[in-house]
Amino acid sequence: MSEVLKKHEKTDRVVVRITYLVALFILIALIIWGVASMINHWRYTYTNDAQVQEYINPILSRANGYVQEVRYTDHQKVQKGDTLVILDRDEALVQKELAQAAVTSAEAQLRVLESNQTTANSSSSINQAKIDAAQAQLWQQQKEYNRYKILLENNAVTQQRFEDIETKLKVAEANLESMKRTYKTSLNRTNDVSAQIEVAKATIEEKKAALNRIYLDLKYAVITAPTDGYMGKKNLQIGQLVQKGQTIGFIVDQNQGKWIVANFEETQIANMHEGQEAKINIDAYPDKTFTGKIESFSPATGSQFSLLPPDNATGNFVKITQRFPVRIQFTEEDQALVKLRAGMNAEVKVPKS
The missing domain is CATH 2.40.30.170 (Efflux pump adaptor protein, beta barrel domain)
Known part of the structure; x- marks a missing residue:
């Protein structure tokens, strides 16, 4: 019995010593940790x-349309310029053809007006020449009238002949006035055609601007990565309607x-x-x-x-x-x-x- 007690006492002493050692190690570790924490807090x-x-960065759509293709996956690494999404471009392609036809029509109209301007300029030149001829004819008739007037005063010509010369002078004056008015009318017509040409040129620029707008829509229908990075979660599906300014995804x-x-x-x-x-x-x-x-x-x-x-x-x-x-x-x-x-x-x- 005494041997059993001695054995238990020996075991208890060993357990106590181990407990003391563990507690000592824990205490030392706590002291070291505390000192290190204090040093870190101080430093x-x-x-x-x-x-x-x-x-x-958010990736925004700059055009309206239905999603035709999605070319990225969740968390995919992409390079700047990589195609991410393609929108349906069929309607924009039809609009492009209509806009191109409108530009062609406007350019044809401009060519017609330029041809009319050339014709009007030629007509003005002809009328100017007719004015010169009428002035020469009037000068001749005026000289003839002056001579016959002197002859009439000397009774060297009949009154009827003088009246014929006077009538020819008045006809020459009227012809010159008519030529001047015709020339003025042709100048006005030339100015009108010039104004129409300016309108036609502005119309062409307007049609070209509309065509460029459609080209931009076609370009914006292909959405590309704005920078190198990683895509976030894919939220788009084929056939989904995308509005201009809508966020279609995020890129890190x-x-x-x-x-x-x-x-x-x-x-x-x-x-x-x-x-x-x-x-x-x-x-x-x-x-x-x-x-x-x-x-x-x-x-x-x-x-x-x-x-x-x-x-x-x-x-x-x-x-x-x-x-x-x-x-x-x-x-x-x-x-x-x-x-x-x-x-x-x-x-x-x-x-x-």
């Missing part, structure tokens, strides 16, 4: 309210890089400044530490940019520590950056200056 300004950010822009938005408490940013270095740990890759620098501070707290900003002038007031978004740019070119995705959680430490 760094820390926040775990941070995320990886990238530009996520790879050309403008990645950065961190860290939300520091207002009590932490007093000694922080732009250009200050920062250490970044991404939750998805805990073994990797990235470096960056503070690029800018938000001009207002995050709550001020919310849909319904708080109004402390109403109701009961409870003081809440506010947070300021701080933009931190990565400063190293690391292959691991390629694996980072927008929205990943991060922890940021900024050395205290």
Whole structure:
């Protein structure tokens, strides 16, 4: 019996010693952790309210139409200019043919008017020549009239003959006046044709503008990637009606890089400044530490940019520590950056200056 008791006592002593050792190790670990935490708290300004950010651009339709083809899948990597969606273009093609026919008709009308202008100019030249001839004839008749008038005064010619010469003079004067009026009419006709030509030219420009508008619609019916990046979720289906200005998807822009938005408490940013270095740990890759620098501070707290900003002038007031978004740019070119995705959680430490 005594041997059993001795055996139990020995076992208890071993258990107690092990317990003491475990407790000692735990205590030492807690002390080390506490000291390390105090050192980190003393050396760094820390926040775990941070995320990886990238530009996520909406892709908008610039034309109306039904979806004919969708050439991308969820999360597909695309290059700038890759075709994403094709809208039905049959109606626009018919409109293009009508617009081209309208331009051709307007150009033909312009050619007719230009031909009429040439004819009118020729007619004006002919009438000008007739005026010159009528003036010469009038000059001749005036001379003849003056001679016969002198002869009549000397009774060297009969009154009837003088009246015939006088009548011819009046006919020549009337003919000259008629030619002048005809010439003026031809000039007016030429001016009218010139005005019609200007109208025809403006009509052609209008028809061409309408045709160019249709060409744009045909171009916009093919929706392409605006930049290099990764597509988001595909929401379009073949046959779906798309309106101008409608968002057909989102693309994560790879050309403008990645950065961190860290939300520091207002009590932490007093000694922080732009250009200050920062250490970044991404939750998805805990073994990797990235470096960056503070690029800018938000001009207002995050709550001020919310849909319904708080109004402390109403109701009961409870003081809440506010947070300021701080933009931190990565400063190293690391292959691991390629694996980072927008929205990943991060922890940021900024050395205290």
